[in-house]
Every structure is written in structure tokens, then in C-alpha cells.
Amino acid sequence: MLTTDAIAPHFTLPDLDGGTFEFTGGSVLLVFFETDCPTCRLLLPYLNRLADHLRATNVKIVAISQDDQDATQRAVGQFPVRFPVALDRELNVSRKYDPAAVPALFWLDELGKIARTQLGFSKNELNSLSAEICAATGVEPAHIADAYDGRPNFKPGCLSRHLESSTPSAAAERTDLYPGSAQRASRIELMREADALAFCVEAGYADPLPVVPPTLQSVEQMLQQTAREPDDVIGLIPPNYGAATVEKIAANAVMAGCPPEIMPVLLAVIRAASDERFNIHGVQATTHFAAPLVVVNGPASGELGFACGQNVFSNVARANSTLGRALQLVLRNLGGARPDAIDMSTLGNSAKFSCCIAENEEHSPWEPLHVEHGFDAQQSAVTLFAGEPPRGISEHKTASARQVLRAIARCLATTWSYRVCMAPPALVVLGPEHAKTIAADGWSKQDARHFLFENTGVPIRAYTGEEEGEGTAYAQYFEEVTVNGERCYRKFKSPDAIRIVVAGGTAGKFSAVVGGWGSGPHGSQPVTYPVDD
Amino acid sequence: MSIVLVNPLDETVRPVRKPAARLTSLEGSTVGLLDISKPGGGTYLDRLEQLLQEKFGVARAVRQMKPTFTRPAPGDVLQKFADEACVAVVEALAD
Numbered sequence: 001m002l003t004t005d006a007i008a009p010h011f012t013l014p015d016l017d018g019g020t021f022e023f024t025g026g027s028v029l030l031v032f033f034e035t036d037c038p039t040c041r042l043l044l045p046y047l048n049r050l051a052d053h054l055r056a057t058n059v060k061i062v063a064i065s066q067d068d069q070d071a072t073q074r075a076v077g078q079f080p081v082r083f084p085v086a087l088d089r090e091l092n093v094s095r096k097y098d099p100a101a102v103p104a105l106f107w108l109d110e111l112g113k114i115a116r117t118q119l120g121f122s123k124n125e126l127n128s129l130s131a132e133i134c135a136a137t138g139v140e141p142a143h144i145a146d147a148y149d150g151r152p153n154f155k156p157g158c159l160s161r162h163l164e165s166s167t168p169s170a171a172a173e174r175t176d177l178y179p180g181s182a183q184r185a186s187r188i189e190l191m192r193e194a195d196a197l198a199f200c201v202e203a204g205y206a207d208p209l210p211v212v213p214p215t216l217q218s219v220e221q222m223l224q225q226t227a228r229e230p231d232d233v234i235g236l237i238p239p240n241y242g243a244a245t246v247e248k249i250a251a252n253a254v255m256a257g258c259p260p261e262i263m264p265v266l267l268a269v270i271r272a273a274s275d276e277r278f279n280i281h282g283v284q285a286t287t288h289f290a291a292p293l294v295v296v297n298g299p300a301s302g303e304l305g306f307a308c309g310q311n312v313f314s315n316v317a318r319a320n321s322t323l324g325r326a327l328q329l330v331l332r333n334l335g336g337a338r339p340d341a342i343d344m345s346t347l348g349n350s351a352k353f354s355c356c357i358a359e360n361e362e363h364s365p366w367e368p369l370h371v372e373h374g375f376d377a378q379q380s381a382v383t384l385f386a387g388e389p390p391r392g393i394s395e396h397k398t399a400s401a402r403q404v405l406r407a408i409a410r411c412l413a414t415t416w417s418y419r420v421c422m423a424p425p426a427l428v429v430l431g432p433e434h435a436k437t438i439a440a441d442g443w444s445k446q447d448a449r450h451f452l453f454e455n456t457g458v459p460i461r462a463y464t465g466e467e468e469g470e471g472t473a474y475a476q477y478f479e480e481v482t483v484n485g486e487r488c489y490r491k492f493k494s495p496d497a498i499r500i501v502v503a504g505g506t507a508g509k510f511s512a513v514v515g516g517w518g519s520g521p522h523g524s525q526p527v528t529y530p531v532d533d
Numbered sequence: 534m535s536i537v538l539v540n541p542l543d544e545t546v547r548p549v550r551k552p553a554a555r556l557t558s559l560e561g562s563t564v565g566l567l568d569i570s571k572p573g574g575g576t577y578l579d580r581l582e583q584l585l586q587e588k589f590g591v592a593r594a595v596r597q598m599k600p601t602f603t604r605p606a607p608g609d610v611l612q613k614f615a616d617e618a619c620v621a622v623v624e625a626l627a628d
Contacts (some may be wrong), residue, residue: 007535041566165551186540205541219539242543282603304553334543522601 001098005195008108009096011195013064013086016072020349025112025344027059029133032094032104032460035067035075037158040103043121044081048147051129052217053142058141059133062448064088066102066161068247087194094162101157107133113191121158122516123147181231182243185251187216200255205333207353211255222250226533227262234267235274237430238281240336242272248328248334256326256354262304262319262531265382266326268296270385272529273327279524283386283517290386291330291351293427294324295501296358297370298380298441308358310505312429313390313512316490324354329366349389357503362500363432364437371446372499373528380531385499386524388415395434396509401441404434406484408511409456412498413491415420415515418461419471421478421489425483425497428452431504434511446473446510453495457481457488484520493519550622556620560590565619567610571603573627579625595619 002008008030012022023030031047044063051061061083065072067368068089074083088094097106101119107129109115116132118125123145128138134141147153190199198212200206213217223230223246230247237244246267253266283290296306307317315321337343339352355406361368372379391414394488395407408428416423430438438448463475478489490497497519504510517524538544543623556562564585578596585591595617599606 010559163549165549177627182545186544188538188540190536190538193550196538199538203542213536214541216539237543240543241545243545247539248541248543252540254539279603281605286603307605329541331542336583394535518601518603522603524603 001100001104001117001358002106002114002188004114004522005115005190005192005199006398007191008034008106008114009093011093011096013088013093014063016069016085016087021062021084023062027110027133027137028110029059029061030106030107030108031061031096031433032088032097032099032102032106032160033063034102034158034161034286034353034504035065037102039155039157040122041075041079042151042155043103045079045305046126047082047363048082049144050133050142051259053130053144054133054137057137057139059137060084061433062086064093066091068115076251091162094160095220096447098162099160102160103157104160105129108348109136110189116213119214120150121152121155123463124421125154128519133395135224175236177235177241178363178386179243181229182233182245184426185245185247189265205255207332209353211329215249218254219247219250221254221260222258222263226267228267228533229449234270237270237274237331237335238336239285240332242336244330244334244436246272247507249330252292252329252333253322253326256322256329257318258322258326259304259318262323262416265296265300265304265380265396265531266323267533268382268529269327269384269529270330270356271329271526272336275527275529277498277521277525278386279518280331283524284331284335284343286302286423286517288347288517289345289347289349289353289388290325291349293385293387294327295369295383295385296320296323296356296380297361297368297383298375298531299378301358301361306356306358307501308360311358311505312360312503313355319533320355320356324351324356326351327356328354348521351387351389355387357429358503359501360432360503362433365435366445366500366502369499369501375528375530381528382531383526383528385425385514385526386517387427388516390429390512391415393511394509395511399437399440401438401443401448402451403453404437404509404511406455408513409452411513412456413453413461415460415513417470419458419469421458421471421491422474422493423491424519425493425498425499425526426516427514427526428498428500428512429504429509429512430500430502430505431510432502435502436532437509449495449498451502452498453490453492455479456491457483457486460487498511551610554596559585559621561592562620563593563618564591565595565597565614565622566596567606567614567624567628568596569624569626570599571602571626571628574598574625577624577627579624598602601620
């Protein structure tokens with residue numbers, strides 16, 4: 001729906017008297033209505049009073065019917081309308097203004113800008129609108145809706161006709177999940193540059209932080225960073241399966257504040273997020289904490305300024321912060337997973353502002369994550385992991401690989417819920433000091449992973465000596481293992497469930513564990529994609 | 534100075550479908566019950582099935598379960614309801 005500060009699109013429509021109504025600017029109050037909407041029928045007579053009051057001025061009130069001539073004629077015959085009625089039978093003008101409901105009022109000021117919008121019926125709002133129009137026109141204010149005239153003070157409207165059923169069939173048509181291209185993004189013209197941020201906020205483009213308005217020029221700069229066409233579809237974003245075209249991704253990247261040169265990395269991230277194995281559909285809708293964590297690997301990381309050292313999970317570098325935020329804006333704006341609606345997370349996760357780390361390949365004694373996943377070390381790549389917030393581990397008192405990893409294993413045992421075994425995958429983010437300690441004992445990354453797998457267990461006494469709870473009903477399926485001399489259930493199904501990256505600053509013997517979401521094909525599997533656009 | 538923005542929201546055009554005709558009675562009908570496979574769904578649907586039969590005269594309930602609650606229901610699960618001539622389907626979950 002067009003909102004305040006947008007320039008009102010011009011249009012020409014037939015009117016009820018056989019002529020045409022042409023809008024090319026000027027002070028106009030547009031009222032979209034449906035002939036069978038009781039709220040529209042309630043509202044229109046109040047506007048007669050305003051029309052009478054403004055008769056001598058240059059302000060026009062125009063009703064736009066979303067129905068055909070006969071229905072409109074019948075309706076208008078039943079209640080007097082003393083201002084022009086235009087017919088938008090094809091709903092083209094309705095699509096342009098895109099009201100969510102009718103009656104929808106758009107007050108267009110003398111500059112041709114949308115100065116105010118209003119949906120449904122509210123006496124207070126009508127009086128306030130009347131006051132605003134009278135003030136702008138320099139006439140005496142008119143009170144048009146009396147609180148005690150026997151009619152309700154408030155009544156919600158009906159769904160705008162252009163959003164109603166467009167096919168007579170109730171049968172679902174198949175969605176093409178792999179379209180090559182999709183339509184270009186529409187343009188919105190604003191009167192003044194200064195209004196752009198307020199417009200973005202009001203139009204629902206933004207997360208709660210300020211965004212950079214996606215101007216034509218800045219989106220173009222972003223598009224120059226890729227050889228792909230603006231209408232190429234990188235993926236459809238669940239749960240609404242909105243088409244993430246290169247252009248739409250670029251617009252969201254601008255809003256997130258991305259430097260243009262990270263656009264190819266963002267395209268790889270969106271491609272990864274659209275991979276069915278990652279199951280962003282579930283990740284976005286779950287009540288759990290899960291949020292996508294991006295890991296950047298390869299030469300692009302350093303070249304583009306991705307932080308991999310101290311404060312790697314924090315607000316330390318523009319590349320990390322804006323890439324993670326751009327992903328979130330795409331998920332929200334194109335996927336439709338809004339945190340006040342279909343994204344149902346009970347407690348949420350601060351990672352939904354942004355969560356992107358790079359691997360500290362320079363200070364890692366081992367092959368990096370993307371090489372483990374089959375890529376050449378010189379090929380930049382991104383990995384997506386649907387994770388809980390990181391759990392920190394401090395272990396400063398040992399110089400042995402074994403003891404560092406035992407401390408991490410104890411933390412790993414708590415992911416998802418302590419007594420849930422065959423648990424979702426986990427990402428272990430080893431601080432460089434811990435990695436160094438482990439490697440100094442001659443251990444490979446594979447050795448470390450294997451040790452964690454063998455030594456992450458939940459003691460059986462936590463099941464036998466206590467009441468039932470999450471995980472206990474499945475104990476019969478869990479595998480027994482001895483950890484440190486105690487009988488336990490194995491936390492993970494296989495060593496592959498544990499991913500290891502090295503990241504963070506070189507001072508401090510800290511590591512972190514990030515628990516995943518759901519196991520195997522039913523959950524979210526980490527995915528790695530090359531940066532190649 | 535005026536300024537042009539590129540719309541960053543989803544503008545995918547989707548055919549909007551008419552909802553099926555509303556039912557006036559469930560008497561003697563077949564109703565589908567879809568469990569999304571959360572742990573408590575069965576308990577809820579057992580009771581619902583009983584109430585539908587006792588209070589609304591539903592003749593038969595067809596039970597289906599999604600393989601996982603984390604993904605949309607696959608086509609064959611939904612097709613089963615059509616094959617069994619269900620006039621309505623109730624989808625439910627409980628944790």
C-alpha cells in the first residue's frame with residue numbers, strides 16, 4: 001500500500017456519467033470503495049458533508065468504485081454521493097495504490113504527494129482528516145462525523161477487491177519453485193529526499209533500526225557488482241516463496257548498509273538460504289531460537305573486510321554486520337517471516353538483527369570449513385548454519401587438547417535440551433588459543449571432532465533417577481557410551497553432526513558452541529555455497 | 534529534490550483462490566484430521582474426533598500425519614483427504 005510521502009501515481013478512469021476522470025496532480029481525496037462493503041456504505045455519506053463544505057475550493061473528492069458500472073450505479077442510487085464516482089473495474093488503479101482494505105482514503109496534497117491515508121471507518125479519523133484538509137485549503141474546519149448520531153464510531157473495512165480471489169477455481173495451481181526470472185521491482189517516487197527514511201519505516205521495509213533508503217542510484221551501484229541480470233531469480237524465499245531477484249536482493253542490501261562489493265557474497269548467502277536442505281521454511285516459522293548464522297571462508301573474506309578476529313560475533317566490521325542484516329531483511333521482506341507475525345520464535349535471538357562470522361584461517365592450524373565441505377581453499381564460500389545463540393566456554397587452566405575438548409563437550413551436551421540425544425548438529429567455534437592448544441598435542445581437526453563425538457554424553461543417571469522430561473521418552477533409541485568412566489547416552493548420532501571452525505581473537509582461552517535446529521532432513525542441515533557471481 | 538526508490542518488498546503476483554463453499558452441516562460426513570506430528574497432536578485429535586462424532590454427527594474421520602512439522606505437508610498426504618472424499622479437514626498441533 002502506498003503510504004505518506006509517496007508521490008501519487010497519475011491515472012485516468014471512466015466515471016459514472018460516461019465521461020472520464022483524470023488525475024494529474026492537485027489536491028484530491030481519493031476514496032476506494034466496494035459496492036457490497038457495509039463499511040463503505042457507512043462512510044460515503046459522511047464525505048458528502050465534506051464535499052459540500054469544500055464546494056468553493058479547488059479540493060476534489062473522488063470515489064473510486066472497484067465494481068462495474070451497473071453495481072456502482074445501483075449502490076450510488078441507494079445512498080446519495082454528491083461527488084464524482086470513477087470506475088476501476090480492471091483494478092489497475094487499485095493495484096497502483098494497493099490499499100489493504102476498503103474504504104481506503106488517500107489524501108493527495110497540492111504537491112501531488114500522499115499526505116495521509118486511512119482504512120476502514122472511524123469518526124475520529126474522519127474528523128481529523130477533515131481538519132487537515134480544511135487547514136491545508138484555508139477554509140473553516142468542518143466537523144463531519146458526530147459521535148452520537150446513532151452509528152458506530154468505528155468499523156473495520158473489507159479486503160480490497162484487487163486482493164480477492166482472481167480465479168474461479170478453488171484448486172491450487174502448482175508453484176514453480178525454480179523460475180529463471182521474475183518481474184522487475186516497482187519504483188516509488190518521493191517528493192523530497194528528506195522524506196525517504198520515514199517512508200521506508202512507514203511502508204514496513206525496515207527492521208526496527210534505521211535503513212538506508214534503496215534509491216535507484218544506490219541499487220544500480222549494487223547491481224554493477226554482479227554479472228547477473230536484475231530480474232534473475234536467485235531463489236524463492238519461504239514461507240511466502242517471494243522471488244528473490246538480484247534487484248530485490250540489491251535493494252535490501254542497500255537498506256542494510258552493505259558496501260556494494262559484498263553483493264556477490266550476499267548472492268551466495270541467499271542461494272544457500274534457498275537450499276531445501278537448509279529448510280529456511282521451518283527455521284523462520286519455528287518457536288525455537290534458531291536463526292541463520294553465516295560463516296565466510298576463502299580469499300573474499302579478507303579482501304572484503306570480513307572480521308574473523310576479536311569480537312567476531314559482535315558489531316566489529318561493516319561487512320559482517322551488513323551482510324547478516326541484508327540476509328535478515330531479505331527473509332523478512334521477500335520471505336514474509338515478520339517477527340511480529342509468522343516468525344513465531346518464543347524468545348527470539350539477537351542473531352536476527354545480523355549474524356555473520358568469518359573463519360580465522362590465518363590462525364587456524366587446520367583446513368578451513370569450506371575445504372572440509374569440498375571446496376578449494378582459494379574458492380571463497382559461505383556456509384549457513386541454523387543456530388541457537390552461542391554458549392561460551394572458558395578454559396584457561398589446561399594446556400592439553402583432551403581437557404580443552406572435555407570442557408567443550410560438557411557444553412555440547414546441553415544443546416537443544418540436556419536430555420535430548422541424537423541431537424541437532426552443532427557448530428563449535430574454537431578460539432585461536434584453544435585451537436593452538438589442541439594442535440600442539442598433534443591433533444588434527446578430525447581427531448578433535450572424533451574426540452568430541454566420543455566424549456559428549458549425557459549420564460544415564462539423568463534419565464533413571466529423575467522424572468520424565470524432554471528426551472527421556474526416546475532413551476531406548478539412544479546409544480550407550482562410556483565418558484570419563486561414566487555410562488552415558490551419546491549426544492550426537494555421528495561425528496558429522498559436529499562442525500568446527502576457528503574464529504575470534506588471539507588473546508583469551510575461550511570457545512563457543514552453537515546448537516542447531518532439528519536433525520537430518522527433517523531439520524536444518526548446514527549448507528555451503530561458492531561465491532561466484 | 535524528488536527521489537526514486539526501488540521497492541524492496543515481495544511483489545510476486547499470485548493467483549488468489551476462492552475458498553471452498555462453506556458447510557451448513559457435518560451430519561453423516563467424512564472429516565479429515567491432520568496431525569502435524571508434534572508430540573501432543575494425537576491426544577488433541579482423538580478428543581476432537583470423539584466430539585465431532587458425538588456433537589456434530591460426523592460419520593467418519595480420516596487421520597493423516599505429516600512426516601515432520603518442520604516442512605509443509607507433502608502432496609500425497611493431502612491427496613489422501615481428497616481420495617477419501619473428506620468435506621473438511623482440521624489441522625492441529627499440540628506440544
